[in-house]
Amino acid sequence: xxxxxxxxxPKTKKGRETLNRIVSAAAQVFYEKGYHSASINDITRLAGVxxxxxxxxxxxxxxxxxxxxxxxxxxxxxxxxxxTKNCKSRREIEEVGLREWLKFVDQNKYMYHxxxxxxxxxxxxxxxxxxxxxxxxxxxxxxxxxxxxxxxxIDSEVLAFTLMGASNFxxxxxxxxxxxxxxxxxVVESFMKILNGGLFRVPEEKKEKETGELPIRLxxxxxxxxxxx
Amino acid sequence: xxxxxxxxxPKTKKGRETLNRIVSAAAQVFYEKGYHSASINDITRLAGVxxxxxxxxxxxxxxxxxxxxxxxxxxxxxxxxxxTKNCKSRREIEEVGLREWLKFVDQNKYMYHxxxxxxxxxxxxxxxxxxxxxxxxxxxxxxxxxxxxxxxxIDSEVLAFTLMGASNFxxxxxxxxxxxxxxxxxVVESFMKILNGGLFRVPEEKKEKETGELPIRLxxxxxxxxxxx
DNA sequence: GCATAATATGAATATGTGTTCATTTTGAGA
DNA sequence: TCTCAAAATGAACACATATTCATATTATGC
Numbered sequence: 001x002x003x004x005x006x007x008x009x010p011k012t013k014k015g016r017e018t019l020n021r022i023v024s025a026a027a028q029v030f031y032e033k034g035y036h037s038a039s040i041n042d043i044t045r046l047a048g049v050x051x052x053x054x055x056x057x058x059x060x061x062x063x064x065x066x067x068x069x070x071x072x073x074x075x076x077x078x079x080x081x082x083x084t085k086n087c088k089s090r091r092e093i094e095e096v097g098l099r100e101w102l103k104f105v106d107q108n109k110y111m112y113h114x115x116x117x118x119x120x121x122x123x124x125x126x127x128x129x130x131x132x133x134x135x136x137x138x139x140x141x142x143x144x145x146x147x148x149x150x151x152x153x154i155d156s157e158v159l160a161f162t163l164m165g166a167s168n169f170x171x172x173x174x175x176x177x178x179x180x181x182x183x184x185x186x187v188v189e190s191f192m193k194i195l196n197g198g199l200f201r202v203p204e205e206k207k208e209k210e211t212g213e214l215p216i217r218l219x220x221x222x223x224x225x226x227x228x229x
Numbered sequence: 230x231x232x233x234x235x236x237x238x239p240k241t242k243k244g245r246e247t248l249n250r251i252v253s254a255a256a257q258v259f260y261e262k263g264y265h266s267a268s269i270n271d272i273t274r275l276a277g278v279x280x281x282x283x284x285x286x287x288x289x290x291x292x293x294x295x296x297x298x299x300x301x302x303x304x305x306x307x308x309x310x311x312x313t314k315n316c317k318s319r320r321e322i323e324e325v326g327l328r329e330w331l332k333f334v335d336q337n338k339y340m341y342h343x344x345x346x347x348x349x350x351x352x353x354x355x356x357x358x359x360x361x362x363x364x365x366x367x368x369x370x371x372x373x374x375x376x377x378x379x380x381x382x383i384d385s386e387v388l389a390f391t392l393m394g395a396s397n398f399x400x401x402x403x404x405x406x407x408x409x410x411x412x413x414x415x416v417v418e419s420f421m422k423i424l425n426g427g428l429f430r431v432p433e434e435k436k437e438k439e440t441g442e443l444p445i446r447l448x449x450x451x452x453x454x455x456x457x458x
Numbered sequence: 459g460c461a462t463a464a465t466a467t468g469a470a471t472a473t474g475t476g477t478t479c480a481t482t483t484t485g486a487g488a
Numbered sequence: 489t490c491t492c493a494a495a496a497t498g499a500a501c502a503c504a505t506a507t508t509c510a511t512a513t514t515a516t517g518c
Binding site: 239240241243244247278279280281282285 | 493494495496497498499
């Protein structure tokens with residue numbers, strides 16, 4: 001999809017620079033205050049332009065948001081595509097994908113806010129974003145199934161949302177809550193252990209040990225027993 | 230935590246009924262329009278009371294939201310606790326937990342909206358909610374580790390956010406996007422296959438097959454070869 | 459250096475809505 | 489029936505802010 005329906009395209013270098021400043025400022029202000037609490041004045045002030053200038057490039061706040069959401073979508077897809085395109089297996093894609101996603105979130109913390117807030121700005125945008133993202137994810141998973149890399153008994157849609165959810169929440173906790181101050185590699189390693197099937201252990205059956213029958217049972221007679229029942 | 234700091238407690242049956250109507254209406258309107266677009270008038274109109282009545286029980290819109298968030302938090306924890314308390318293993322907890330969560334989302338679709346929107350109303354509420362939820366989750370995982378049920382090499386925090394993310398996104402897709410019209414049991418089964426380590430298959434090594442050395446190599450001479458290089 | 463389109467300005471306007479409060483209604487107990 | 493605290497009312501107010509527009513400035517091609 002092209003972004004042009006959402007903006008009035010600048011026609012000179014100066015105009016492009018101004019538009020970029022406005023969009024960058026918007027990302028920052030939306031990140032700090034959220035869409036609704038962010039005023040056009042907040043954005044133009046940070047961008048260093050007059051409030052009227054905003055309306056030279058955007059027909060309104062809502063269009064600015066849609067433009068920004070589209071930018072985010074493009075950036076994420078491009079980053080993930082570029083960093084996984086040389087992977088040799090689905091397993092490697094998942095590993096490299098998570099590592100790069102965590103890195104990406106650290107460097108672009110505002111993206112979460114922009115994307116998730118669509119649910120409260122226009123539900124359709126939100127649904128469209130994730131359904132679309134999942135569709136691509138599923139396509140990749142189905143290819144891996146054909147190659148014999150994945151268990152075909154696992155539904156691809158369930159798997160896609162499971163993996164997307166995991167990445168999203170890990171990025172949330174480590175990138176936003178912990179502000180990127182953590183051991184990325186440890187996270188990736190633990191995550192891959194889960195996917196590689198190392199989650200559950202069969203515990204040594206304690207009940208057998210504690211209350212089960214012993215193989216050999218001896219009863220010693222002391223001869224002076226007095227109480228028994 | 231007690232909810233009383235956020236409300237002016239009603240003192241009669243009639244007051245309690247009115248407060249319930251307002252909170253229920255708020256959940257519905259927040260679900261439909263989001264916090265910021267939901268006006269007090271929208272809420273009181275749906276509740277069937279005058280706008281001023283709202284301020285008899287709440288000191289403002291923000292307090293209503295905090296009250297509602299706390300209610301959601303309680304309901305979710307209670308539901309999950311009640312439905313998993315008799316589980317015999319961690320594996321069973323995860324299975325029953327997901328099944329019940331999906332059911333719960335179907336019956337209380339507004340919860341997602343209320344909880345996630347906290348990120349745009351008061352970031353601290355959002356962080357507090359999830360950090361707290363994770364803390365409890367981790368506690369349970371650590372117990373399972375002690376029992377020998379889980380791989381101790383997997384970091385509990387990573388695992389907690391992985392599982393929370395998966396449940397959240399599955400609930401999102403099936404409960405909200407698909408509006409609950411799907412086969413719950415299929416989702417749970419696929420999810421458990423992933424957790425049980427059945428995700429990756431070792432593909433028959435195609436490269437060996439296609440380009441590798443054959444065990445026996447025969448070269449047939451036809452005698453009439455003309456081109457070779 | 460002139461003409462013209464593109465860009466920039468910011469005060470003024472229009473609109474929506476959170477909140478207040480003086481007043482009225484309700485209902486349980488005496 | 490009377491009393492009074494609790495509950496309910498809704499018009500009026502205060503405030504924030506998205507947007508407009510007449511005007512000014514800047515840049516580019518001829």
